[in-house]
Amino acid sequence: xxxxxxxxxxxxxxxxxxxxxxxxxxxxxxxxxxxxxxxxxxxxxxxxxxxxxxxxxxxxxxxxxxxxxxxxxxxxxxxxxxxxxxxxxxxxxxxxxxxxxxxxxxxxxxxxxxxxxxxxxxxxxxxxxxxxxxxxxxxxxxxxxxxxxxxxxxxxxxxxxxxxxxxxxxxxxxxxxxxxxxxxxxxxxxxxxxxxxxxxxxxxxxxxxxxxxxxxxxxxxxxxxxxxxxxxxxxxxxxxxxxxxxxxxxxxxxxxxxxxxxxxxxxxxxxxxxxxxxxxxxxxxxxxxxxxxxxxxxxxxxxxxxxxxxxxxxxxxxxxxxxxxxxxxxxxxxxxxxxxxxxxxxxxxxxxxxxxxxxxxxxxxxxxxxxxxxxxxxxxxxxxxxxxxxxxxxxxxxxxxxxxxxxxxxxxxxxxxxxxxxxxxxxxxxxxxxxxxxxxxxxxxxxxxxxxxxx
Numbered sequence: 001x002x003x004x005x006x007x008x009x010x011x012x013x014x015x016x017x018x019x020x021x022x023x024x025x026x027x028x029x030x031x032x033x034x035x036x037x038x039x040x041x042x043x044x045x046x047x048x049x050x051x052x053x054x055x056x057x058x059x060x061x062x063x064x065x066x067x068x069x070x071x072x073x074x075x076x077x078x079x080x081x082x083x084x085x086x087x088x089x090x091x092x093x094x095x096x097x098x099x100x101x102x103x104x105x106x107x108x109x110x111x112x113x114x115x116x117x118x119x120x121x122x123x124x125x126x127x128x129x130x131x132x133x134x135x136x137x138x139x140x141x142x143x144x145x146x147x148x149x150x151x152x153x154x155x156x157x158x159x160x161x162x163x164x165x166x167x168x169x170x171x172x173x174x175x176x177x178x179x180x181x182x183x184x185x186x187x188x189x190x191x192x193x194x195x196x197x198x199x200x201x202x203x204x205x206x207x208x209x210x211x212x213x214x215x216x217x218x219x220x221x222x223x224x225x226x227x228x229x230x231x232x233x234x235x236x237x238x239x240x241x242x243x244x245x246x247x248x249x250x251x252x253x254x255x256x257x258x259x260x261x262x263x264x265x266x267x268x269x270x271x272x273x274x275x276x277x278x279x280x281x282x283x284x285x286x287x288x289x290x291x292x293x294x295x296x297x298x299x300x301x302x303x304x305x306x307x308x309x310x311x312x313x314x315x316x317x318x319x320x321x322x323x324x325x326x327x328x329x330x331x332x333x334x335x336x337x338x339x340x341x342x343x344x345x346x347x348x349x350x351x352x353x354x355x356x357x358x359x360x361x362x363x364x365x366x367x368x369x370x371x372x373x374x375x376x377x378x379x380x381x382x383x384x385x386x387x388x389x390x391x392x393x394x395x396x397x398x399x400x401x402x403x404x405x406x407x408x409x410x411x412x413x414x415x416x417x418x419x420x421x422x423x424x425x426x427x428x429x430x431x432x433x434x435x436x437x438x439x440x441x442x443x444x445x446x447x448x449x450x451x452x453x454x455x
Contacts, residue, residue, distance in 0.1 A: 006131065014202040015198070016197050020151070021090075021151070022151030022152050026307070029306075031259075035098060035100070038174065038176050047256045051408035054405045057404075082123045090119075151190075153308070156307025173274045245402065252412070254430050257427070259299055261425075261426050261427050264424065266302075272295065308359045316338075336439075339368050342365045342434045344364055345363070345364025350428050
């Protein structure tokens with residue numbers, strides 16, 4: 001099927017739902033560890049508590065990719081039904097997670113939230129490849145990244161903004177502050193609204209032969225097809241998998257450990273442990289309240305500074321959007337350079353801990369993030385069967401979740417402890433991992449993946 005070249009606003013509309021998806025991911029990434037710490041989790045427990053995120057992705061994304069390849073609804077098309085289902089479930093989970101009364105409840109909500117976000121997210125990647133001709137793929141994925149950057153920056157600043165508007169950061173032991181609860185409620189609304197916008201402003205190409213499409217779907221089964229596609233994955237996909245492994249190990253480390261690392265190292269305001277205080281003693285109780293309030297306010301600042309990586313990825317993506325709309329890019333070297341800059345940003349958090357510089361270091365990280373969300377998918381989409389785009393993207397996302405599972409099951413803490421006991425060494429581990437990812441891009445040699453050539 002010859003695909004129509006789309007204008008900017010068509011690509012914007014089909015990508016706008018990612019604003020809500022990124023609100024969900026950014027609130028989860030910036031503040032889930034804070035919620036865990038508030039509910040009594042130790043720093044060493046945090047990565048394992050996060051294992052819900054990659055495990056749900058490992059299970060959900062290939063299944064949703066497979067199903068969306070085989071779906072055709074006369075009104076909602078192929079991918080949009082999954083956008084809608086995921087949005088409803090994600091919005092419910094986002095609203096309730098900061099109201100968790102116990103740590104195990106918060107962990108359970110994380111499982112629900114991440115599974116629901118994945119239901120919406122995976123088909124969005126396939127939609128770009130479905131709708132756009134090959135010469136617009138970089139443009140499409142970069143536009144998605146632009147919207148993701150907006151969502152990351154806005155959502156990461158929500159608790160700080162809500163606090164500035166007068167909502168309290170003060171809370172008792174094992175209670176999440178009202179500023180966080182309000183921020184998550186706003187995020188739930190934005191998630192649902194942005195997905196609905198894409199669902200009702202975007203159309204999809206129907207199958208060329210609907211009867212043949214239905215017949216083909218009857219003759220295939222999920223597990224055999226998954227296995228067949230894994231065994232016979234394109235060499236470009238396998239090579240990009242190595243790059244993705246180190247990239248996503250680094251970002252999982254950031255999401256799970258940035259709050260304890262930076263509240264301690266940069267702001268000198270670690271989370272107080274309830275067991276260390278006697279709440280029958282007024283002085284001890286007052287000391288806990290003072291330290292807890294300092295931690296909550298420092299967490300607001302860490303979240304706000306983390307939002308800068310979304311802002312810088314947005315600016316980076318905006319520049320790439322204008323460029324790739326007119327010219328081709330060398331995807332390989334662009335990605336390698338971006339990952340290198342991000343690695344330097346993580347390392348600088350350890351060596352230059354002044355809070356005045358933290359936003360700059362996250363801006364460096366954002367350049368890597370902007371490239372991670374666009375270039376690997378642009379390279380991959382040029383090397384796979386377009387009829388299997390959904391399942392291929394789902395399998396490719398295994399290279400995202402497997403490194404996160406490795407990190408959650410002890411990888412982060414193991415490598416951190418090789419360097420020292422302080423939580424800040426987790427950011428050093430993230431920096432080294434991104435530098436290894438940059439080096440691994442040299443494995444990609446297929447010219448069509450590196451630079452699209454107009455026929």
